[in-house]
Amino acid sequence: MTSASVPPAVVGVIGGGRMGAGIAQSFAAAGSTVVVVEHDDATAAVALDRIANGLRRAAERGGLGEPAARDAPGPVTAVSSTAQLPHDADLVVEAVPEDAALKARLLAAAEQAVGDRCVLATNTSSLPVTELAAALTRPGRFLGMHFFNPVPVSALVELVLGPETTRETLDAAVGWTHTLGKQEVVVQDSPGFASSRLGLALGLEAIRMVEEGVADPEAIDTAMRLGYRHPMGPLRLTDLVGLDVRLAIAEHLHATLGERFAPPPLLREKVARGELGRKTGQGFHRWQ
Incomplete structure (x- = not known):
């Protein structure tokens, strides 16, 4: 060294x-x-x-x-x-x-x-x-x-x-x-460390809110940007990370930390359709 x-x-x-x-x-x-x-x-x-x-x-x-x-x-x-x-x-x-x-x-x-x-x-x-x-x-x-x-x-x-x-x-x-x-x-060393564990918890809850019809992805992201001063909302961040990557992390934390990290069905459906976020042009948002 x-x-x-x-x-x-x-x-x-x-x-x-x-x-x-x-x-x-x-x-x-x-x-x-x-x-x-x-x-x-x-x-x-x-x-x-x-x-x-x-x-x-x-x-x-x-x-x-x-x-x-x-x-x-x-x-x-x-x-x-x-x-x-x-x-x-x-x-x-x-x-x-x-x-x-x-x-x-x-x-x-x-x-x-x-x-x-x-x-x-x-x-x-x-x-x-x-x-x-x-x-x-x-x-x-x-x-x-x-x-x-x-x-x-x-x-x-x-x-x-x-x-x-x-x-x-x-x-x-x-x-x-x-x-x-x-x-x-x-x-x-701990499942998800600090950043992935907290970031994923927020992202999964945002996906559940979309599933439940609470608000659309743009509204949820805007609420977190303007209300909590996040640099980007949890769904845009999920698109940036990649929905497939988020799903893999969620499955690992679900197996190690329990039901609170169970992947929402909507996340699985989007990954199955190939809607992986920015890298494919479509996730929770549409990308150029």
């Missing part, structure tokens, strides 16, 4: 989707050399294009658009296997879909590729960090780094501690979070 007062020199990001690309963009903007792992050349090319476009748009807004941005971003490359992660990486962040077996397998493979002092992190929004840590031989250097969408402009990183996460690992993660111009909150 490098000094937490500067960005990690070399960062690996496993997964180049919207979240992974945002994480890669943020570290590149801070000056880190970034290596993205994708499963084939085509998806790697899409990820690199997404990151390059994000950096370009941020530069057009002025600087790189992030408080810790340097004059020039660090280089970003892609590889097709976790075995190709740089041995000298300071940090590797896993950012693949919410599949515990997939995450555990990729984290275990990443651990074999990097040096003993590299911090490993998962970007899971709800899966137990403790269970993922069980796949590692050195769980003390592992924690959750839960970034928020869109990563480059979101101000928060939720740091989730497993039972064996060391103080050195936490201190490094806190410092690196600050070099991105973001603020951390530190939470213990």
Whole structure:
């Protein structure tokens, strides 16, 4: 691990989707050399294009658009296997879909590729960090780094501690979070952590209100924006996160925390119809 007062020199990001690309963009903007792992050349090319476009748009807004941005971003490359992660990486962040077996397998493979002092992190929004840590031989250097969408402009990183996460690992993660111009909150491993658990509870209740005909989605979102000063309403946020992602989190919390997180039928129906939110153009709102 490098000094937490500067960005990690070399960062690996496993997964180049919207979240992974945002994480890669943020570290590149801070000056880190970034290596993205994708499963084939085509998806790697899409990820690199997404990151390059994000950096370009941020530069057009002025600087790189992030408080810790340097004059020039660090280089970003892609590889097709976790075995190709740089041995000298300071940090590797896993950012693949919410599949515990997939995450555990990729984290275990990443651990074999990097040096003993590299911090490993998962970007899971709800899966137990403790269970993922069980796949590692050195769980003390592992924690959750839960970034928020869109990563480059979101101000928060939720740091989730497993039972064996060391103080050195936490201190490094806190410092690196600050070099991105973001603020951390530190939470213990628990279903849904703090942010997903509270955010989902509000989102599910808003969906139930639509089901019951209490109000339409625009009215519910406006009430929370203007009445409670939320930056966006719970249904627009659900569209941004993805209804399929929200459903997966709800199913996990329903199984672990009980009936108050049971997914509403309307959520299941929309996911079954392919109305997943912004990424498909239709969720609780219509998107351009």
